[in-house]
Amino acid sequence: MEKKCGAGKTKIQELARVSDRVSFIYVEHAKINRLDSAVTVFDAAGTVRIPAAMIGVLLLGPGTDITHRAVELLGDVGAGIVWVGEHGVRNYAHGRALSGSSRLLEKQAKLVTNTRSRLNVARKMYQMRFPNEDVCTYTMQQLRGREGARVRSVYREMSNKYNVAWNGRDYKVDDFESGTIVNQALSVGNVCLYGLVHSIISALGLAPGLGFVHTGHDLSLVYDIADLYKAELTIPAAFEIASRCEANDDIERLMRLKMRDCFAKCNIMRRIVSDIQNFLEIPVDEQITADVVHLWDGGERLAAAGVNYGGVH
CATH class of the missing domain: 1.20.120.920 (CRISPR-associated endonuclease Cas1, C-terminal domain)
Known part of the structure; x- marks a missing residue:
């Protein structure tokens, strides 16, 4: 089997909190790739490396090319991707949301x-x-x-x-x-x-x-x-x-x-x-935890997921 190069998928516990990330990064007329755990942005001015786990939402403007590996990395770290018009004046499509939480x-x-x-x-x-x-x-x-x-x-x-x-x-x-x-x-x-x-x-x-x-x-x-x-x-x-x-x-x-x-x-x-x-009455400093899955247990109660409840009556 071919050995996969580059950094492995980041564990949820290692990801930066939403409040610690750069909320929105807008890129246009550039090529976006991946180098280890960073996203690289190449344009006429040169190349910039951005730690992927610090990106909240990447807004892709006109003239932007992005590789499959870069999208894979952004998905792994829970960053949102939105394809937009110049400086966000259109919304064409979007990938996953900023957080895995509902x-x-x-x-x-x-x-x-x-x-x-x-x-x-x-x-x-x-x-x-x-x-x-x-x-x-x-x-x-x-x-x-x-x-x-x-x-x-x-x-x-x-x-x-x-x-x-x-x-x-x-x-x-x-x-x-x-x-x-x-x-x-x-x-x-x-x-x-x-x-x-x-x-x-x-x-x-x-x-x-x-x-x-x-x-x-x-x-x-x-x-x-x-x-x-x-x-x-x-x-x-x-x-x-x-x-x-x-x-x-x-x-x-x-x-x-x-x-x-x-x-x-x-x-x-x-x-x-x-x-x-x-x-929505969400405190500004409240953290939205990503990738935490519960089972609804009736009313406001939640039960842990990933548990075999076959013996519970």
Whole structure:
């Protein structure tokens, strides 16, 4: 039998804790390989070695080639892999989640399937939009009404700031060119934001289809989270682009580049992870243990896996 070269699979006890890892590493226009227990990234500037166990999620951007051996190593150490557009503005596909634990997914499912806890999470999301207003007694109908008024106010403010005419959000999914410049820019910016949020949700092992405000779509949670940042990111960016573009300009490309720069400048990835932990009531410093398997024993009880229970009655 041919002897396998390189380092062996790392034991779970030897892996770095999630909080000790570099959360997200973005790579584009490079070749990714493996050297022992490190991932090597080669581009025009040279080669960089990254200890695989210190990677939380590897985001593979345009022009990236990765070897089977590198993917094998990342899978062994529990790192997530997501294939994305430039600086995360699209989510094309993803591999395993950052952690082998289902704790976040189970907490999400528990909260979303109970009417009271689901409403509480929705209120937390809306509270972010209204930091000086107590929304803890608002119904979903009242929350939607307040949010609608807030968004209309933001549109008017940006319209005045950038001197761009605004007649409301009006677009056709199947006819992008029919929209005004600012509406085109808004559509592109929102898609970029959805891609980034989807990448993070996938990396954390959450179900993108289990939303708290949105429902019935396989990206419901993506829309929930993205809505938190539109007034800060996509709406100002869209009006800025519209203020300096003509109808024959490549609005789609210009807006993608603008969103890419916004994401890089405001450290949005770290904020999204922190906000998700807050919504799911997961302490920031709590460790999610990987590759621990239990058997459900009824209620909140768990039983050890890997045990022969044939003699237990």
